[in-house]
Amino acid sequence: MEDNLLTLAPIEEYQKPNLPTYHETKPDLRKKIPSRWKNKAMIAATSLTLLSTIPLSGCILHHGGAGGAPMYVVQLTEQEAIGIIRAQLEEVGLNFDEPKKPYHVRIDWDTAEIILVHEEKDIRIALVDRWWGWGNEEREMERRIEFTNSAIKQFEYEFDITVDRIIFSLQDEVWTRDDEPGRKEEIEEDIIQQVHNFIEQLREEGIVE
Numbered sequence: 261m262e263d264n265l266l267t268l269a270p271i272e273e274y275q276k277p278n279l280p281t282y283h284e285t286k287p288d289l290r291k292k293i294p295s296r297w298k299n300k301a302m303i304a305a306t307s308l309t310l311l312s313t314i315p316l317s318g319c320i321l322h323h324g325g326a327g328g329a330p331m332y333v334v335q336l337t338e339q340e341a342i343g344i345i346r347a348q349l350e351e352v353g354l355n356f357d358e359p360k361k362p363y364h365v366r367i368d369w370d371t372a373e374i375i376l377v378h379e380e381k382d383i384r385i386a387l388v389d390r391w392w393g394w395g396n397e398e399r400e401m402e403r404r405i406e407f408t409n410s411a412i413k414q415f416e417y418e419f420d421i422t423v424d425r426i427i428f429s430l431q432d433e434v435w436t437r438d439d440e441p442g443r444k445e446e447i448e449e450d451i452i453q454q455v456h457n458f459i460e461q462l463r464e465e466g467i468v469e
């Protein structure tokens with residue numbers, strides 16, 4: 261027998277059904293994650309933890325290396341390199357200032373940026389930060405000369421600016437169980453020698469005594 265909508269009446273008494281609540285039947289989603297996902301999640305969390313412990317600045321970076329001697333990248337910060345260069349120049353009476361406007365050129369994979377300017381004597385010095393050295397000393401010198409010539413030409417072409425010296429700040433990878441403290445000093449000495457060579461050039465040109 262079909263219901264007659266005209267004769268329907270409201271229910272006077274209604275018993276609420278006993279339905280389960282969300283908190284009573286809340287699923288444990290961790291049990292639903294496939295094991296391969298759990299492993300990836302653990303790797304991602306571990307990677308983030310390791311990244312948070314790597315220094316973002318400074319002269320030595322540890323790239324790890326379980327089972328053997330760890331690898332360190334030894335280098336000076338740009339400000340450390342500039343400080344060494346400025347101090348050597350001040351010893352002979354040359355007080356350089358930072359450039360009013362930044363200029364840089366890129367040659368292959370490396371960038372040279374003007375870091376110090378002597379307006380009165382019209383001298384400009386550029387720095388190649390984090391330069392990878394060559395094991396062979398003769399070949400290393402050839403690479404520096406090639407880069408210097410190319411960078412000076414590029415500064416003149418792009419900005420019509422004369423750069424008088426390119427200084428190279430080395431970085432190096434070392435495999436050791438310590439931070440190779442002597443290597444940083446070698447990099448500093450290399451910069452000092454480059455500046456001394458430049459000062460000798462200025463003496464020959466009569467710019468300094």
